[in-house]
Amino acid sequence: MLLTPKWTSMVIYVLSFGPLRTGQLQRSMPGISKKMLTQTLRELEADQLLSRKVHQVVPPAVEYSLTELGQKFVEPLLALYDWAEANFVLLDKVERNRAASGQAEIVEDESEALPLS
Amino acid sequence: MLLTPKWTSMVIYVLSFGPLRTGQLQRSMPGISKKMLTQTLRELEADQLLSRKVHQVVPPAVEYSLTELGQKFVEPLLALYDWAEANFVLLDKVERNRAASGQAEIVEDESEALPLS
């Protein structure tokens, strides 16, 4: 899948603001390792969501930018982020929710037969 | 994250059509193991995206349904699915794209200085 890897959606999001060089990308995503950054970028490139431009200079300068397809992905991605933000899910609300109750509802049935199909 | 586990989004999707019992859920998702089904359901329950109702009968009958929060999640999720379908990404277009070209663009620069910040 496209969203299961840890960093893919974040790369798309960060690049949605404009093209970035490798180092800038890494600094935009605290915690990502160089290995995972490269790997994620290669996969997204293979999926044609971003393009990679190599400037033949020393030291090397590589610029990443979203393709048309990648830009089309930004909107549904933001829809997801908006939902998360609106419901504090990526923040700490869920943690607090987890802490609180959360028991399964027990339904006392009269019959011993299966009530559902 | 909420989307990284393999089955979470599918559970939400399947339940978006209405409440289901455990076995019905499993049959709705070919390939899911009982273990992962239970695990996924527990996590989504902890995140308050679905609720679990236990009917006290023999044999046991457990019904899962989306909470308000879970239902709010359906829309952005479908937006994502729509994008995927529109771009054949979950199908085979990507595979064909991967097969074809996909080389990084080489930009021939005159200078040896860094052209980008």
Added chain:
DNA sequence: CAGCATCCCATAAGATACTG
């Protein structure tokens, strides 16, 4: 029927060192 526990394997991901 629904769920839990256990064992095992595949993959994701982090750390580190090295190259042009």
Added chain:
DNA sequence: CAGTATCTTATGGGATGCTG
């Protein structure tokens, strides 16, 4: 600066058997 290679660990996930 950008990238590769290698090693190690953490996690996800499948298979199976057992319980009320």
